[in-house]
Amino acid sequence: METPLASFDAPLLTGKKLCLVSILRAGQGLLDGMRTLLPSARIGHIGLYRDQETLTPVEYFFKVPEDIEERMVILVDPMLATGHTAVAAVHRLKDAGAAAIKLAVLVAAPEGLRTFHDAHPDVPVFTAAVDERLDENGYILPGLGDAGDRLYGTR
Incomplete structure (x- = not known):
């Protein structure tokens, strides 16, 4: 393995076949780094966005490997705020096998963790951090703002 500072021998992880699934669009920011660490993993995508009025997820895309039932899935998204999007993504993955x-x-809110664990114990x-709470709009405080907008310079 080659880092910017030195070379080293790294063990190769073996075991169950992997599939990295990103929740579009913000999950793409984590997916690139995960692919570097796990280059043989298959890739899947779930397109979900949060309706700003109801805070419920709306699906617009779903594509995963056909043999998803044979793979360990690592679902990636920068933030777990209300938890509803992650809950919907996992339901969809389970429905696919x-x-x-x-x-x-990267960052989770306590409310989102509770919602997620209630649905999928x-x-x-x-997560790297559990922040304080959600605000009245369902954003994590102190949080990072909208991860997709920050990653892609929109809005």
Whole structure:
């Protein structure tokens, strides 16, 4: 393995076949780094957006490998705010046959973690930080703002 500072020998992880699934569009920001770490993983995408009035997820795209039931799925999205989008994504993955699923996010809100674990107690969540709370619009405080807008310079 080559880093900017030195070379080193790194063990190769073996085991169950992997599938990285990003929740479009913000999940793409995490997917690129995950692909660097796990280059042999298959890739899937779930297009969901949060309706700003109801805060419920709306699906517009779904594409995963045909053998999803044979793979460990790592679902990636930068933030777990209300939890509704991640809940919908995992429901969709389970409907497609995925049985081994993990959720990886950068920042989570306590409310989103509760909502997610109530719906999917069998799916572990890995996060770098649990922030204070959600505001009245369902955004994480202090949070990062809209991850997709920040990643892609929109809005």
